[in-house]
Amino acid sequence: MEFLYEYGLFIAKAVTIVIAILLALGGIVGIVSKQKQGKGHLEIDSLSDKLDAITDLARGELLTKEELKQYQKEQKKKQKTEKKGKKKSDDSEADKGRLFVIDFSGSMDAHEVEYLREEVTAILCVAKPEDEVLVRLESGGGVVHGYGLAASQLQRIKDSNIKLIISxxxxxxxxxxxxxxxxxxxxxxxxxxxxxxxxxxxxPNFNKLLKKSNIEFEQHTAGAFKRTLTMFGENNDEGREKFKEELEDVHHMFKDFVQEQRPELDIAKVATGEYWYGIRALELGLIDEINTSDDYILTANKDKSIFTVKYSMKKGLPERLGLAASLSFESLLMRLWSKGTNSFR
Structure with missing residues (x-):
């Protein structure tokens, strides 16, 4: 019995030490992750080189040995010719221009604009008048201020006289x-x-549920329309009308912005909140061409050097452990509680 008692005591001490070490390591990792949080890096890769590599791989698989040998011989001959006329080749390469490719996949809160602004800034630091920017865009919309800023970032490219294509x-x-x-x-x-x-x-409004549970909610404001609608208080018609008025105002600004960018549009016809598929959108003037980003890049690769530009943020420990999602959800609830949200949808 004495042996079992001492053995149990030893196990308890060992477990305590292990837990203490893990807690200490967790604290150190937390401090390090906080220090690294917010640090990002820019990645610029040659898409032209990747396409050339894919082409070479396909040739290697599809051509016969004789055909491949003949192709390689022609390539060597071409390289010798280019070396002889190097100066002339360099001049033509300089005139070739570049295509910078950005990917934007927008979420509801448009937080991706933080990466977009870095990517646009990087491009504008090196872009020349003969260069172009292609944005491969995917988004179903979201908060007004987020997408307004994202549109302003793209406007920076146009204001710098660099051609902007969106696919x-x-x-x-x-x-x-x-x-x-x-x-x-x-x-x-x-x-x-x-x-x-x-x-x-x-x-949502939980006022009836609170009343049913005999829970009182108080809200104090200064200013007639500091708060129009609330999640927990009792809403009135005056607040609803003001809220709708604010929505209409945002809609008018949205329509004016689209009309300014594409003056040929019949804005009354297309600004109803409806959406159309690409074929119909072309007929309405919402787009200029039916094409995919893949085909556009393949065609551009014949005349331009293509580079992808991506800004990435290092993930901290909370993000890696999946805590960021719960924190974001909590902050979203707090924002809804405080003032409600307007969004482009």
Whole structure:
């Protein structure tokens, strides 16, 4: 019995030490992750090189040994010719221009704009007048201020006299279309969803549930319309009317923005909140061409050097452990509680 007692005591001490070490390590990792949080890096890769590698791989698999040998011989001959006329080749390469490719996949809160602004800034630091920017955009819309800022980031490219092309392979609706209409040229796949030029705001009201549970809710404001609708208080017609008035105002600003970017549009016809597929969107003037981003890039590769530009943020420990999602949800609830949300949908 004495042996078992001592053995149990030893096990308890060992477990305590292990837990203490794990807690200490967790604290150190937490501090390090906080220090690294917010640090990102820019990635620029040659898409032209990747396409050339894919082409070479396909040739290697599909051509016979004799055909491949003949092709390699022709390539060596071509390289020798280019070396002889190197200066001339360098001049033509300089005139070739570059195509910078950005991917934007927008969420409801449009937090991706933080990456977009870094990518646009990087491109504008090196871009020349003969260069172009292609944005592969996918978004069903979201909060007004987020997508408004995202559209302004794309406007920076146009203001710098760099041609801006936006390609929509799946969806660019509402706030997504607000970004899209900024482009000099808009491409979309045949069945991509385009449009939805409208505004929506919605929030639940728990006032009846609180009353049923004998729970009182107090809210104090200064200013007649500091709060129009509330989640927990009792809403009135005056607040509802003011809320609708604010939505209409945002919708008018949205329509004016689209009309300014694409003056040939019949804005009354397309700004009803409806969406259309690519084929119909072309007929209405919402886009300029039926095409996919893949085909546009393949065609551009014949005349331009193509580079992808991506800004990535290092994930901290909370994100890796899946805690960021719960924190974001909590902050979203707090925002809804405080003032409600307007969004492009």
């Amino acid at each position: 929509v392979d799946k969806v660019a609706a509402s706030g997504g279309y607000m970004m899209t209409c900024v482009a000099d040229h808009v491409l979309a796949a045949k069945f991509a969803i385009i449009g939805s030029i409208g505004v929506i705001a919605q929030l």
